[in-house]
Amino acid sequence: MLQQEVSHRVGEEVSLSDIREGHYADQVRNITLASATDGNHGRSLAWGCQKFGAPCKIYIHAEVSQGREQAMQELGAEVIRIDGDYDASVEMCRREAEASGWFVVSDTSWPGYTEPPRDVMAGYGVMTHEIFNDLESPPTHVFLQAGVGGMAEAVAALLRQYWKDEAPKVCIVEPNLAACLFESAKQRQAASVEVDEETIMTDLPCGVPSPIAWKS
Known part of the structure; x- marks a missing residue:
């Protein structure tokens, strides 16, 4: 930027x-x-x-x-x-x-604002490739925090690109008090939820998914 x-x-x-x-x-x-x-x-x-x-x-x-x-x-x-x-x-x-x-410089997007979040998502590839370099074979499962979806989408895509058909099953984890990606999956479109109270996953009280993460 x-x-x-x-x-x-x-x-x-x-x-x-x-x-x-x-x-x-x-x-x-x-x-x-x-x-x-x-x-x-x-x-x-x-x-x-x-x-x-x-x-x-x-x-x-x-x-x-x-x-x-x-x-x-x-x-x-x-x-x-x-x-x-x-x-x-x-x-x-x-x-x-x-x-x-x-x-x-945000890891979530909104209408008219997509390039910096896309760069941030690409940046998650650094840690992903560090993991690839230390593994001789793919794991069976990978659990990823949800947040607004940017990190989860980026890592899931890289797992598929790197291991192709041997890619592990990806499990996205989010608080039930801020389950915006779960609700989006149910509705088959990006969907927001109201966050009425803090969750035990203090860093992840995200009620609005990142549009580019969901679309990707």
Whole structure:
């Protein structure tokens, strides 16, 4: 995202190595990246922003732990805690980023916003290939957390591409209090559910599936 925006601002193609080496630091420090998170995704984005020198805004919901909040702050992110749930933090991040001219790096998509989530989904291939490299034969089953569906879809696709007909059976796991993918499967289309209370899977109270993850 930084490469695309810096290239647009300077009017020429800019390499990632040039950005990493700080040649465009003045432009990068004026590009704010934002996301909503339960902790892991936001921490990763905060680390990247610190590495490249870009401002970072992270939105978290009421149940995210103080430890996770502090970890992102220590990486230089400004953390905004809201009263609502994860889906509400996604909506507030989207709305305030649009109003402020920030750039959202999210693992969930919405109409008109698909490329960054697709890149995030592709990034899950790194950990998947690390697993492939350590296994001599495919497992029989793989259990994946659901969330909004991005990680589950990406890993399931890579398992099929790598092992083809020997690919393991994939089991998607989500809380019954936030079972948006289960409901989507029942309706055979992307379907949202209301999340009325926190689940024991604290990082995964997701009631709205990612459209590109479901479509893929």
